[in-house]
Amino acid sequence: MAAPSANCEDERYCMALSAYNRQHKKDIKEFKPLQQKALDALVGGADCICCLPTGFGKSQVYEMLPFVDPNSLVVVVVPLNAIIAQQIQKLGSMAICLSKGKDLPTNHIADGTVRYIFTHPEDILNNRKITDFFRQDNVKRLNTYLVIDKAHFLKELKHMGASFPITVIYCKSIQWIGYGYEMARQILEDSFYAGEKTPENARVVMFHSSMENSSGKLKDMILGKLQTPPETCCLRLVFASVALGMGADLKHIQRVIHAGPPTTLETYVQEIGRSRRAESQAQAILYFNNNDLAVAHMQTNMKEYCRSDKCKRLLINEYFGFSNTSKPKICCNVCQPDLGLEWKFTQLSLYGILPT
Incomplete structure (x- = not known):
């Protein structure tokens, strides 16, 4: 040593x-x-x-x-x-x-x-x-x-119940998905289910590619619930891999959180596009640090999006060749810093919000 x-x-x-x-x-x-x-x-x-x-x-x-x-x-x-x-x-x-x-x-x-x-x-x-x-x-x-070790996000779900916005958290590995799901079970306790302890009544679920090898019933049940109006749906939080959303019209997702950035801006836009399909206001939240951006396959466009002080919506529009037309009332945390905090722990960690 x-x-x-x-x-x-x-x-x-x-x-x-x-x-x-x-x-x-x-x-x-x-x-x-x-x-x-x-x-x-x-x-x-x-x-x-x-x-x-x-x-x-x-x-x-x-x-x-x-x-x-x-x-x-x-x-x-x-x-x-x-x-x-x-x-x-x-x-x-x-x-x-x-x-x-x-x-x-x-x-x-x-x-x-x-x-x-x-x-x-x-x-x-x-x-x-x-x-x-x-x-x-x-x-x-x-x-x-x-x-x-406190978990404020899941405590928020426990106390808000049906008023908690339907949220998808994209994780970088199945292990992370499992950690999040287990933490939810520990913290929510009896509030984990809305009624009887059956998969149909779970407020929190996992969604990943391994589910495709099963009968498909659980996967279809989750996708069906995400197309159901929030007032009639008990599902509130999904820990997911990139498998969620491919080819599905999930109308009622109100918030998308990334626990680490995807490697390309195309993937990021595709995944935050899971929200706001029902023409309601939605949020996209991205957590990352410099280690996340240093991975071998992280593309320059994603690094620029994370690090730039330029309007996030403008960056996306320019990358995909669209003109930046009329800016919405609520845009991004660069244009309206009051939407959220940007935490900088000696430049190691950043937090950003992009309404979609």
Whole structure:
């Protein structure tokens, strides 16, 4: 393993990084500035909100805590089983998963063998066994760090119900689709279904190419619901791949979100074109960072669309050879910044809205 970089000025952080690299067979030479800023806040006893792009290294912040603070216990509340399983596998004997009915390995926590506890929100809230555990003297002497992964978007669906706009989230892989769907089930709980627990009553569904190998009934059911007026349709959120929308007239989609840009502007326009078929106002929201734009097959036209400060509608019209005729009252976040925020985390993350 390589030694930490000379830029690692804080001796405590240098030693922690060396120990982390040895434990996990990594070759990380230094912290990113925002990672170190978060660690400074946490070790200093302050609360910290880490709002950073996918792949930036947010998990590494809490993974590093036991190496920076040897007297620490990190409790991570996560809604996704997949993430918990990955972290348990990565952290090995230093981590456990806490679930209802499972006994806590108190001795292993007290002697420092277990440094991370992963759990679901419902397994830790209103759990008397957990409360009693944290009141024990040998646990109270530890510096306990609480890490919470919140999902505001799905909480919005839970509270808005039928008033939540019919939304499609295009994901870059089936794995991402699965993560989103599982998170929805965890957060919505009893609100996941509108009535009996049947596929027809699900408020959230997945749609991807693998469904074409089945009988096709579920796929046809989803497409049929997306052509049904919102007031008579319980479906509100679809986690989808590019398979959704090919050749289908989906009239009632009101919002299209991309979790990462497609590689071409043609694909992007085709996918946001799933919305506003019923002549109602709709939104197209695109999340991306510089890593997304650096992929091998990302075309220049898509990069320009993401990075340009030029009117988004004008860029699309010019690319496809159309004159920019009368501009609508609501255009894009460049023309009307009040439509949404553009967040720039040291130029690593951008957020844009384009009404379609």
